[in-house]
Amino acid sequence: MSEQTAEITAPDLAGTGSHLEHLSMQQALNRALAESLEENAKTLIFGEDVGQLGGVFRITDGLQQRFGADRVFDTPLAESGILGMSVGLAMAGFHPIPEVQFDGFAYPAVNQIVCQIGRMNYRSRGTLPMPITLRVPSFGGIRAPEHHGESLESLFAHVPGLKVVSPADPHQAYHLLKHAIRRPDPVIFMEPKARYWQKGPVDTADGGTLEGARVARPGRHVTLIAWGAMVARCLQVAELAAEDGIDVEVLDLRWLKPIDTAALAASVTRTRRAVVVHEAPRTSGLGAEIAALVTEECFNVLKAPVERVTGFDVPYPSGDLEDEYVPNIDRILFGIQRVLEHRRG
Amino acid sequence: MAELSFPLPDLGEGLIEATVLEWLVAVGDTVERNQPLVEVETTKSAVELPSPQAGVVVRVHGEPGETVLVGDPLIVFEVPDNTAGIVGTVPQEQAPKRRVRLSPVDDDDD
Numbered sequence: 001m002s003e004q005t006a007e008i009t010a011p012d013l014a015g016t017g018s019h020l021e022h023l024s025m026q027q028a029l030n031r032a033l034a035e036s037l038e039e040n041a042k043t044l045i046f047g048e049d050v051g052q053l054g055g056v057f058r059i060t061d062g063l064q065q066r067f068g069a070d071r072v073f074d075t076p077l078a079e080s081g082i083l084g085m086s087v088g089l090a091m092a093g094f095h096p097i098p099e100v101q102f103d104g105f106a107y108p109a110v111n112q113i114v115c116q117i118g119r120m121n122y123r124s125r126g127t128l129p130m131p132i133t134l135r136v137p138s139f140g141g142i143r144a145p146e147h148h149g150e151s152l153e154s155l156f157a158h159v160p161g162l163k164v165v166s167p168a169d170p171h172q173a174y175h176l177l178k179h180a181i182r183r184p185d186p187v188i189f190m191e192p193k194a195r196y197w198q199k200g201p202v203d204t205a206d207g208g209t210l211e212g213a214r215v216a217r218p219g220r221h222v223t224l225i226a227w228g229a230m231v232a233r234c235l236q237v238a239e240l241a242a243e244d245g246i247d248v249e250v251l252d253l254r255w256l257k258p259i260d261t262a263a264l265a266a267s268v269t270r271t272r273r274a275v276v277v278h279e280a281p282r283t284s285g286l287g288a289e290i291a292a293l294v295t296e297e298c299f300n301v302l303k304a305p306v307e308r309v310t311g312f313d314v315p316y317p318s319g320d321l322e323d324e325y326v327p328n329i330d331r332i333l334f335g336i337q338r339v340l341e342h343r344r345g
Numbered sequence: 346m347a348e349l350s351f352p353l354p355d356l357g358e359g360l361i362e363a364t365v366l367e368w369l370v371a372v373g374d375t376v377e378r379n380q381p382l383v384e385v386e387t388t389k390s391a392v393e394l395p396s397p398q399a400g401v402v403v404r405v406h407g408e409p410g411e412t413v414l415v416g417d418p419l420i421v422f423e424v425p426d427n428t429a430g431i432v433g434t435v436p437q438e439q440a441p442k443r444r445v446r447l448s449p450v451d452d453d454d455d
Contacts, residue, residue: 144432319433
């Protein structure tokens with residue numbers, strides 16, 4: 001046990017020599033942030049508790065000690081200020097990486113995100129780009145109180161000028177975060193907090209294609225479309241469905257704005273059935289957009305209407321009820337059954 | 346395992362220090378989240394501080410009667426690496442359970 005008691009032991013940033021490492025998503029994100037700070041002197045990290053504490057989920061752990069309080073710093077509890085400051089810093093040539101501590105705390109900053117960050121590049125005829133990566137620990141699954149389990153992807157995806165992405169595993173998290181930070185435009189980076197702790201292989205040398213969707217598991221009979229924490233659940237469902245002889249494809253959408261329509265079309269053209277799974281409420285959720293896109297692209301080959309397995313049209317519930325709210329294995333299996341047994345006419 | 350330090354928070358509005366009255370936990374104790382850790386006295390009142398999280402107490406700072414400055418370490422916990430978080434609980438990986446069974450697919454009907 002080290003006598004350096006300041007905070008949690010920092011992840012091993014030196015690496016092991018091998019490019020393939022076994023990291024939690026926390027560690028993968030922490031490393032992506034550290035490398036981004038190294039790579040570009042204009043990058044800054046700020047938000048509530050991200051400095052001295054290292055973040056409530058330890059994502060920024062050790063970064064203030066390593067890079068100094070000028071580049072990694074705590075802010076007052078004011079999301080409108082965090083995002084408003086991001087706008088000014090971006091106009092002055094910086095690359096801010098602000099954090100909103102929890103999904104539900106983003107609402108006070110919606111004005112800054114929608115009216116400034118999303119539009120400044122357009123409004124200034126391209127002279128004031130907003131290279132901002134807003135990290136938002138998102139979605140549910142950790143038994144937390146109100147405002148700590150919400151899914152804001154359709155809210156942000158609706159805003160012109162913003163891009164929205166959510167990683168499903170540590171490898172995706174590492175590469176997508178670095179990619180988002182390098183981009184010249186604003187990205188809402190939705191971290192699935194329920195997946196922070198699970199470890200997985202990360203190939204730090206090769207991220208593969210970082211734009212668009214990815215097939216997380218190929219299959220023949222039905223496509224499950226998901227993102228964030230629901231990808232892992234859909235992969236579990238695919239294994240269970242295989243026991244019944246049903247071959248499920250899992251499409252990890254990754255980018256929720258822009259949506260990879262070509263990947264949706266390619267997958268569903270093969271499987272001819274689609275089920276979209278998300279935690280957000282059903283009405284006007286991203287599943288509606290995806291169902292429309294799949295229908296436009298694949299109408300002639302679809303064997304059933306696109307099924308949606310989603311949260312309910314209620315505020316995200318307390319921890320005791322979240323297993324009922326978030327799509328579970330049986331609800332997803334039932335959605336698959338509905339598209340399998342549908343008969344036209 | 347990892348160590349997590351809990352600094353003395355500002356217990357009022359703009360308070361700068363507090364005096365330790367009595368420790369309610371000792372080094373080596375396993376504490377739960379929200380369990381009272383220590384009674385301290387500020388210029389406004391005497392209060393019990395609840396633990397911000399579960400863990401094993403590694404060190405405490407400040408004997409009874411001593412003053413601790415806001416922001417200085419108050420107590421250090423040892424926590425498993427993968428449970429170091431402050432809000433909510435770490436989801437447990439469970440073997441998937443199911444009740445719904447799927448019917449065989451018939452793709453020869455068109």
